[in-house]
Amino acid sequence: xxxxxxxxxxxxxxxxxxxxxxxxxxxxxxxxxxxxxxxxxxxxxxxxxxxxxxxxxxxxxxxxxxxxxxxxxxxxxxxxxxxxxxxxxxxxxxxxxxxxxxxxxxxxxxxxxxxxxxxxxxxxxxxxxxxxxxxxxxxxxxxxxxxxxxxxxxxxxxxxxxxxxxxxxxxxxxxxxxxxxxxxxxxxxxxxxxxxxxxxxxxxxxxxxxxxxxxxxxxxxxxxxxxxxxxxxxxxxxxxxxxxxxxxxxxxxxxxxxxxxxxxxxxxxxxxxxxxxxxxxxxxxxxxxxxxxxxxxxxxxxxxxxxxxxxxxxxxxxxxxxxxxxxxxxxxxxxxxxxxxxxxxxxxx
Amino acid sequence: xxxxxxxxxxxxxxxxxxxxxxxxxxxxxxxxxxxxxxxxxxxxxxxxxxxxxxxxxxxxxxxxxxxxxxxxxxxxxxxxxxxxxxxxxxxxxxxxxxxxxxxxxxxxxxxxxxxxxxxxxxxxxxxxxxxxxxxxxxxxxxxxxxxxxxxxxxxxxxxxxxxxxxxxxxxxxxxxxxxxxxxxxxxxxxxxxxxxxxxxxxxxxxxxxxxxxxxxxxxxxxxxxxxxxxxxxxxxxxxxxxxxxxxxxxxxxxxxxxxxxxxxxxxxxxxxxxxxxxxxxxxxxxxxxxxxxxxxxxxxxxxxxxxxxxxxxxxxxxxxxxxxxxxxxxxxxxxxxxxxxxxxxxxxx
DNA sequence: TTGAAAGCGCTAACAC
DNA sequence: GTGTTAGCGCTTTCAA
Numbered sequence: 001x002x003x004x005x006x007x008x009x010x011x012x013x014x015x016x017x018x019x020x021x022x023x024x025x026x027x028x029x030x031x032x033x034x035x036x037x038x039x040x041x042x043x044x045x046x047x048x049x050x051x052x053x054x055x056x057x058x059x060x061x062x063x064x065x066x067x068x069x070x071x072x073x074x075x076x077x078x079x080x081x082x083x084x085x086x087x088x089x090x091x092x093x094x095x096x097x098x099x100x101x102x103x104x105x106x107x108x109x110x111x112x113x114x115x116x117x118x119x120x121x122x123x124x125x126x127x128x129x130x131x132x133x134x135x136x137x138x139x140x141x142x143x144x145x146x147x148x149x150x151x152x153x154x155x156x157x158x159x160x161x162x163x164x165x166x167x168x169x170x171x172x173x174x175x176x177x178x179x180x181x182x183x184x185x186x187x188x189x190x191x192x193x194x195x196x197x198x199x200x201x202x203x204x205x206x207x208x209x210x211x212x213x214x215x216x217x218x219x220x221x222x223x224x225x226x227x228x229x230x231x232x233x234x235x236x237x238x239x240x241x242x243x244x245x246x247x248x249x250x251x252x253x254x255x256x257x258x259x260x261x262x263x264x265x266x267x268x269x270x271x272x273x274x275x276x277x278x279x280x281x282x283x284x285x286x287x288x289x290x291x292x293x294x295x296x297x298x299x300x301x302x303x304x305x306x307x308x309x310x311x312x313x314x315x316x317x318x319x320x321x322x323x324x325x326x327x328x329x330x331x332x333x334x335x336x337x338x339x340x341x342x343x344x345x346x347x348x349x
Numbered sequence: 350x351x352x353x354x355x356x357x358x359x360x361x362x363x364x365x366x367x368x369x370x371x372x373x374x375x376x377x378x379x380x381x382x383x384x385x386x387x388x389x390x391x392x393x394x395x396x397x398x399x400x401x402x403x404x405x406x407x408x409x410x411x412x413x414x415x416x417x418x419x420x421x422x423x424x425x426x427x428x429x430x431x432x433x434x435x436x437x438x439x440x441x442x443x444x445x446x447x448x449x450x451x452x453x454x455x456x457x458x459x460x461x462x463x464x465x466x467x468x469x470x471x472x473x474x475x476x477x478x479x480x481x482x483x484x485x486x487x488x489x490x491x492x493x494x495x496x497x498x499x500x501x502x503x504x505x506x507x508x509x510x511x512x513x514x515x516x517x518x519x520x521x522x523x524x525x526x527x528x529x530x531x532x533x534x535x536x537x538x539x540x541x542x543x544x545x546x547x548x549x550x551x552x553x554x555x556x557x558x559x560x561x562x563x564x565x566x567x568x569x570x571x572x573x574x575x576x577x578x579x580x581x582x583x584x585x586x587x588x589x590x591x592x593x594x595x596x597x598x599x600x601x602x603x604x605x606x607x608x609x610x611x612x613x614x615x616x617x618x619x620x621x622x623x624x625x626x627x628x629x630x631x632x633x634x635x636x637x638x639x640x641x642x643x644x645x646x647x648x649x650x651x652x653x654x655x656x657x658x659x660x661x662x663x664x665x666x667x668x669x670x671x672x673x674x675x676x677x678x679x680x681x682x683x684x685x686x687x688x689x690x691x692x693x694x695x696x697x698x
Numbered sequence: 699t700t701g702a703a704a705g706c707g708c709t710a711a712c713a714c
Numbered sequence: 715g716t717g718t719t720a721g722c723g724c725t726t727t728c729a730a
Contacts, residue, residue: 403707
């Protein structure tokens with residue numbers, strides 16, 4: 001059954017393999033209507049499926065692409081994956097999922113496998129800059145590569161889709177400082193990842209521009225984990241209550257996990273959210289909306305980013321030379337339950 | 350560069366393609382040590398990667414498998430995926446990720462594509478029974494299939510890995526009824542999915558066995574969503590306060606999302622958890638432990654289930670005929686912050 | 699409009 | 715121990 005070949009079909013239809021191939025590929029010309037119908041009938045009744053491997057061997061394209069992901073288990077990545085998958089499958093491409101567990105060796109193995117499989121292109125999601133050598137392997141083979149939410153080599157040197165972190169920070173800060181008596185604590189991410197650095201620098205730039213002094217903005221060093229977010233918040237609360245630090249009425253965390261940590265710290269000391277302290281996160285992980293109260297945050301359009309990366313890759317595969325190598329997506333401020341409505345605030349005062 | 354073939358290597362080494370092939374595949378015999386070294390050197394220096402398509406065409410195996418998933422974006426599935434991916438990549442197999450969005454048509458398309466690609470096997474995660482025709486397509490082609498956390502056709506007719514839902518329910522119930530004054534509300538899932546039915550029937554069986562009457566156990570009809578979980582809990586609380594229903598001191602939800610809903614309802618009326626009411630979920634979605642307090646639940650060993658499905662598939666691909674068609678995994682009770690420690694409880698009383 | 703034939707890059711008998 | 719040869723299942727000139 002599975003061993004049916006184009007030759008069998010040809011024999012049954014009393015035509016040549018070439019003709020069957022033409023019908024299979026919907027070539028407009030080269031096949032008479034009557035012949036076409038006869039062949040098609042046999043195709044249907046046998047449920048014949050041509051071998052993608054044989055075709056690929058001949059045509060030099062596999063109609064499949066690789067997607068390298070550090071960890072599908074992390075809340076953010078499945079969104080990117082599903083966005084890419086959607087766009088890819090719509091275009092008739094299959095997806096090799098390569099989950100590396102952030103292990104450089106496994107990533108290298110996967111890249112080699114993808115070359116073996118002769119994939120038509122590769123999307124690299126959040127890989128570290130140390131992957132440059134591996135990327136070059138792909139480039140040497142002439143395989144198009146799209147970077148997703150990460151930078152390798154000089155920025156804009158390679159094709160990629162990124163988030164405009166500065167924009168997100170500005171939106172959040174502008175919102176938070178709508179309140180004239182705002183006293184904000186910003187919890188930064190780790191210093192060695194580009195998103196984190198972008199966000200911190202944007203906060204600092206905003207502070208400079210608005211002339212925010214120490215009384216109105218304090219930055220704490222976090223590392224993107226819930227635990228650290230909780231810890232630094234707890235310590236800060238203690239400093240405040242001991243008079244070693246000024247009071248505050250909002251926390252802005254560089255990602256949602258740290259915002260969760262801050263929330264936990266606030267709850268532990270019985271401070272009400274958003275009444276006494278407002279909390280803003282960054283990312284909009286799926287869990288953010290499930291919290292009680294739901295977390296206000298800067299939402300990354302993750303699914304769209306995934307889709308955009310696939311679309312960019314598809315264009316490269318098609319041989320286009322996009323004018324802009326890079327797609328920059330805008331994050332969006334999502335106000336939910338951990339922040340106050342400034343309108344109401346103004347009305348009250 | 351990418352156009353290097355085994356013939357080029359053979360020419361450079363001054364040997365035949367067959368010899369290169371033998372070196373490539375680490376055939377112990379048939380190549381002299383000196384020749385082998387020479388060929389290997391050229392292989393290394395050129396970074397030659399043989400074409401998996403050409404090899405596959407010849408050998409009839411693609412060393413890749415398909416994984417059909419309803420929605421990678423749902424908290425549970427990435428765990429299954431990563432478990433399967435791990436086992437598969439360890440065995441040298443690549444993974445085609447097929448995200449169907451629970452769309453039967455897309456699922457059918459994917460199955461056809463997988464047949465085109467001549468995958469060596471397919472794992473079907475949580476597909477509905479209406480997929481039977483599609484599964485038969487695969488079987489007709491002689492492609493091994495493993496069912497993951499779903500039943501198609503008669504139970505145990507096909508290979509698969511499942512969760513022992515009854516066991517999980519028993520553990521949870523036995524724990525909950527350690528407390529002699531327990532009055533439990535069970536929120537059931539929808540009546541049309543097998544896991545849900547299993548869990549409900551197990552609760553009922555337990556109630557019969559222990560002779561639990563209406564005062565000690567009430568079942569509410571949920572549908573696995575957070576919203577419904579919140580709604581039925583709210584209604585029940587109202588009934589209680591109006592004296593139309595007996596009081597309760599615990600909620601056991603058939604999945605974590607409904608447990609989240611119950612938690613929300615309880616918080617809205619100011620009932621303390623776990624002080625006044627204990628809450629138990631089922632599944633252990635990754636967020637369960639992030640809640641505050643973290644959710645006590647019946648944990649599915651999702652990653653292990655994914656791995657087990659891959660291992661079973663690998664054995665089928667290798668041509669083995671496993672004696673047991675089916676792998677049944679045991680869930681585990683995880684006690685966290687939404688339940689009381691019964692020891693302490695006993696000590697107190 | 700149709701068919702014959704030559705490969706795509708590899709493996710596996712079978713020779714030598 | 716090594717080479718020759720014949721395909722795997724398809725597409726694609728080129729001829730008819």
